[in-house]
Amino acid sequence: MKIIFQHSRPLPVLGYGGIERILFWHMVELTRLGHKVLLIGHPESKVKDFGIELIATNDSNSEAWLKLVPKDADIIHLSYNYKANLDIPTICTVHGNGKIGEKFIKNSVFVSKKHAEIHNSDQFIHNAIDLNEYPYEPKKYSGAHEWEQFLFLAKASWRVKNLSQSVAACRASKKHLQVAGGRWWGLSRFIHNHGVVGGVEKMKIIHQCDAMLFPVRWHEPFGIAVIEAMSQGLPVIGSPYGSLPELINVDSGFIVKNLEELKEKLQKPGKIFDSQKIRKHVEDNFSINKHALSYLSLYEKVISGVELNNQEPTYKFSVRAEELLPF
Numbered sequence: 001m002k003i004i005f006q007h008s009r010p011l012p013v014l015g016y017g018g019i020e021r022i023l024f025w026h027m028v029e030l031t032r033l034g035h036k037v038l039l040i041g042h043p044e045s046k047v048k049d050f051g052i053e054l055i056a057t058n059d060s061n062s063e064a065w066l067k068l069v070p071k072d073a074d075i076i077h078l079s080y081n082y083k084a085n086l087d088i089p090t091i092c093t094v095h096g097n098g099k100i101g102e103k104f105i106k107n108s109v110f111v112s113k114k115h116a117e118i119h120n121s122d123q124f125i126h127n128a129i130d131l132n133e134y135p136y137e138p139k140k141y142s143g144a145h146e147w148e149q150f151l152f153l154a155k156a157s158w159r160v161k162n163l164s165q166s167v168a169a170c171r172a173s174k175k176h177l178q179v180a181g182g183r184w185w186g187l188s189r190f191i192h193n194h195g196v197v198g199g200v201e202k203m204k205i206i207h208q209c210d211a212m213l214f215p216v217r218w219h220e221p222f223g224i225a226v227i228e229a230m231s232q233g234l235p236v237i238g239s240p241y242g243s244l245p246e247l248i249n250v251d252s253g254f255i256v257k258n259l260e261e262l263k264e265k266l267q268k269p270g271k272i273f274d275s276q277k278i279r280k281h282v283e284d285n286f287s288i289n290k291h292a293l294s295y296l297s298l299y300e301k302v303i304s305g306v307e308l309n310n311q312e313p314t315y316k317f318s319v320r321a322e323e324l325l326p327f
Contacts (some may be wrong), residue, residue: 001299002036003086004069004076010044017198019095020222022291023079026132027052029292040065060324075299081105086139089302091102091295094119096221102325105143109298110220112243118219121313125298126246127222128291131283134231137207139275142291148158149176151209152236153202156182160218160322162239165259165306167191167285169213173266177213181225206232211253214238215262223247227286232276236266241325247286251277258327 024047031037031051038044039047055068066084069076070153076090081307083105084090091107098104098119109123110116117125150170153200154161156179159286167184170177178309183193194205212229213236214220220242227247229236236253238244245255251274256262298308315321 001296001303002070002074003030003074003299004038004040004073006040006060006065006076006078008042010042011039011047013047014199014231018041019079020154022127022129022224025128025133026292026295029288030235030296033292033296035296038070039319040068062198062316074159077299077304079125081108091298091302091308093125094221094313097219097321098318099302100315101317103312103314106309107302108309108313108314109295110164110313112246114219114242115221115245116313119313120311120316121309123308123313124297125291125294126243126286127224128288129224129227129231130288131231134228136279137206137232138235139210147210147266149178149209150266151206151212151229152179152181153178153206153212154181154214154216160216162215162217162327165215165262165327168214169259169266170261172263175193176267178209184226201278202228204246206234209234212236213262215327216241216244217258217323217327218242219325220244227282230278231282233273233278235273235278237262239327249281252281273326291325301308 001265003212006024010021013020018060032078038055039135040055045054047054057065063229073088076088078092078251081092081104092105094104094110109125110119111127112123116122152163152166156163162182170190171188178192180194180197183195186193206229212234218241221317222243224243226236237249238248238255240255240257248255254265256265
């Protein structure tokens with residue numbers, strides 16, 4: 001199969017980058033599975049060493065890059081909402097929440113079951129990570145009382161990620177919080193700011209921690225940081241919104257509904273988690289191989305003329321996705 005991708009920034013990313021990392025891992029895995037993968041993208045992209053052909057362009061304008069699509073391509077896979085007016089079948093992965101009234105192309109795929117549902121669709125494939133970039137370093141838990149270091153791995157300035165109540169819970173419980181993805185602007189011996197981090201630095205911070213806090217206050221489309229933490233055996237304490245009940249099971253963490261429940265779990269988790277089971281949970285459900293195989297199945301459907309959605313998916317709420325949900 002000859003599969004076309006388009007992305008305007010250099011790939012692979014060297015530091016922080018969520019969508020770009022998933023896109024790159026997906027292309028590499030498709031190549032490993034024997035498919036011909038072409039990227040129409042930034043001239044500084046270093047993808048040829050991974051078996052991916054680069055069609056270099058500095059012009060991300062749709063009229064420009066569409067002219068570079070080979071006529072013998074089997075399918076175009078985009079990571080943003082756009083209808084390519086070519087005779088080549090096109091599929092789109094929707095990574096974020098839509099705007100009020102926004103419509104998506106019929107061959108749109110969302111990143112979790114809940115994400116699809118709030119856009120009036122049933123088409124989803126969970127995001128994934130390349131586990132080769134997340135080698136497992138076992139962490140021993142001899143008892144729940146040893147939870148002293150917690151991880152906050154998200155864009156700290158984005159209110160929906162709920163850094164404020166993560167900080168409040170840790171200060172009230174006298175637990176340490178490692179903030180990666182920005183900073184908390186206050187003074188406390190329990191809160192440690194690391195700014196925006198990626199790569200080796202991010203992994204070092206993850207390895208310092210006993211569990212991750214992810215009490216988001218919106219319908220999280222996926223939450224790549226959740227499976228990053230789980231890949232190192234960390235349980236996750238999350239809110240009941242968006243994808244989180246799909247990612248967190250009884251062996252990998254807790255779902256909490258409010259600040260009081262969050263504080264309670266920090267102070268008395270009442271459960272000893274098996275870090276190897278948490279790692280296995282990621283291996284079984286969120287590997288880039290499973291992700292790529294799932295997409296190949298959809299590629300075949302789209303190429304055969306099947307439309308994945310009967311109607312154009314549409315964000316179904318009358319309020320902005322960023323409006324804070326109760327916690």
